[in-house]
Amino acid sequence: MNNFIFKKVKSEDSKKIYICGINVHTTKYTPTSKKYYLFGIQYKNKKQKTNLMAMLNERLAKVEQFCINSTYNRTKTQPYIRQIAIMVAEHCNLNCYGCSHCSPLAEPEFLDINSYERDLERLALLAFQQGGGGLGIDIIQLQGGEPLLHPQFLDFIPVTRKYFPDSEITITTNGILLEQQPDIFWETLHKYNVEITPTIYPIKINWENIKKKADEKGVTIDLTFIAENIFQEIKTSWHWPYDLKGHQEPVYNFTKCMVGNSCVGLSNGRLYTCVLPMAIKHFNKYFGTNIKVLDSDSIDIYKAQSFQEILDFLAKPMAFCRYCKIDERRFDLPWSRSKKDIKEWT
DSSP states (O other): TOOOOOOEEEESTTTTTTTTTTTTTEEEEEOOEEEETTTTTTEOOOOOOHHHHHHHHHHHHHHHHHHHHHHHHHHOOOOSSSEEEEEEESOOSSSSTTOOOOOGGOOBBBBHHHHHHHHHHHHHHHHHHHGGTTTSSSEEEEEEEGGGGGTTGGGGGHHHHHHHHTEEEEEOOOOOTTTTTOHHHHHHHHTTEEEEEOOSSSOOOOOOHHHHHHHTTOOOOOOOOTTTTTTSSSSEEEEEOOTTTSSSSSSHHHHHOSTTTTTTEEEEEEEEEEHHHHHHHHHHHHTTTOOOOOOOOOOOEETTSOOOHHHHHHTTGGGGGGGBOGOOOOEOOOOOOOOOOOOOOO
16 A cells, blocks of 8 residues: 555564554464464464575565555656546445445446446546657556446456557456346456456355456456465555644645545546545545535546646546545554444544
8 A cells, every 4th residue: 555554563472463453473273283374374383484584574564565556656646547446326235334435325326338338438538649668557456345236347458458459458346246146247357457456355155256256267366465265454544634624734645645646536527646535535524524525626538638737637636635634544443344434434
């Protein structure tokens, strides 16, 4: 995460090791013995644990360097859009505590496929006319809410690939609906080279069966940091509080934000340097608040004269950044479901 460097912390119980508030050193009791895991990998002796710790430290060093680079790159105009998020469905079937997309507060709402195609066609026209490294957009994420709730979800895949043939296309899902997907779902993902990037929650989902199905159909499912026996320890709840009065410093927040100019949002012909302004409408409607989204918080892709103009815009803070309490963000709360309490977002 761009502004949240992973740190290894040993608790008073020396057997526990935390990264981002997640206990990555776990114990599994069997009828005959105890088995120990570090980052989901079983070790049997001190030497194996030492080797695993060395690997972990190496990963941490790479993450720290990534964080430093990202802070610099955020305020520097990029040659292409690194990642763009598409809210295929605004609502969700899980409703997590403090969801940054405000999905627990959203009424059922689906993205219109025709509007989406028009926007992609316009972006592709701008991107490829202006170069963009021959890519334009590196990663296109179909997400939500829960994207698989959309009754026309599969229609979004060929449309996305049509306009961005070389981009990476991913589906960000909680996985609840994956097991019930028909063969055509898996065949479509394989045909258009779409990857599933699930978020693992401490709920009962048979990831082993899902992985088996994906492998059979030739579909990539990213379980990089997910290993057997630690599914329950992966996802924490995050707290990204808003300042309802908007008294925060936009430039400071932007340079420290993990999503600014990193996960760009597209909605109704407009691009935002992050997705939060796109989702705040649900918060305002549910709680009767008035966090304002200005026209200047986004760029109209139909008025933009070039892709370079878009890239320049995304490298600057929005007025909306004044609502984020960036230094009070937490990533280490025990995962829980939302009670739709305003304190989850303030």
